[in-house]
Amino acid sequence: MSRIGKSPITIPEKVKVDVKPGSVEVTGPLGRLVQALPPHTTVKVENNQAKVELTGITPEEGGALHGLARSLVNNAVTGVTQGFKKDLEIVGLGYRAQVAGDKLTMTLGFAHPVEFKLPAGIKATVDPKQTQVAISGIDRYLVGEVAAQLRRLKPPEVYKGTGIRYAGEHIIKKAGKAAAGAAGAVGGAAKK
Structure with a gap:
């Protein structure tokens, strides 16, 4: 069973989560998102918490799908609240x-x-x-x-x-031909 998939998603007050077959519709202050769910996963909403469950598959087989579904729903909730x-x-x-x-x-x-x-x-x-x-x-x-x-x-x-x-990406720069070294130092003996 996925450790990420097991943890419940807290739903803020202004967010509404509607579960449909194969998808979840999340509505919040910033807009509405419809998120498709991976196969063999369902979402249950109760007490301002959403929990992702596996259906028709063992936890060993569906662990990755379980964590993926939970992350997708969590990203939808975060998107409609904070963006x-x-x-x-x-x-x-x-x-x-x-x-x-x-x-x-x-x-x-x-x-x-x-x-x-x-x-x-x-x-x-x-x-x-x-x-x-x-x-x-x-x-x-x-x-x-x-x-x-x-x-x-x-x-x-x-x-x-x-x-x-x-922003903040570090670019590794190459040395140019002039900075590579003296002519003939790399690549064998000098020509006569």
Whole structure:
């Protein structure tokens, strides 16, 4: 049996959890989320606590599903009460971002600006310097996916470190050719 799956989920006062076959609908102050459940799992709600149970499968076989289902429901409850946020940094000369409605427009060193349409339920904010982007929403998966898609537009370059990175992400830089050593020191004897 999963240790994570066994622990009950505390449901705050302003949150309503409706259990449906194969899914759970969680409604709270920030919005409504419908979370699909893995097979062989059900959720029971009583006394402001939700508990995930396995059905038709032994605890040894379904331990991972048990923990997964509990984490998914817990993330839904956290999302509708507090929300989730992912911060990105844009590093590079002339690299910047702007938000207009549901479009995030970025200048990333290409010959054209890159436009990214934000999906429903996702909000982006840009700091006054236009180099910090905050992605927020109630669905943890969607917030992480949008942040990853934005990072993929211009991943950090290994020599200078320019590009889009997560806030606080450490980029391991490579030494350039000039810093690698004297000519001929690596790779065999010098040519005659």
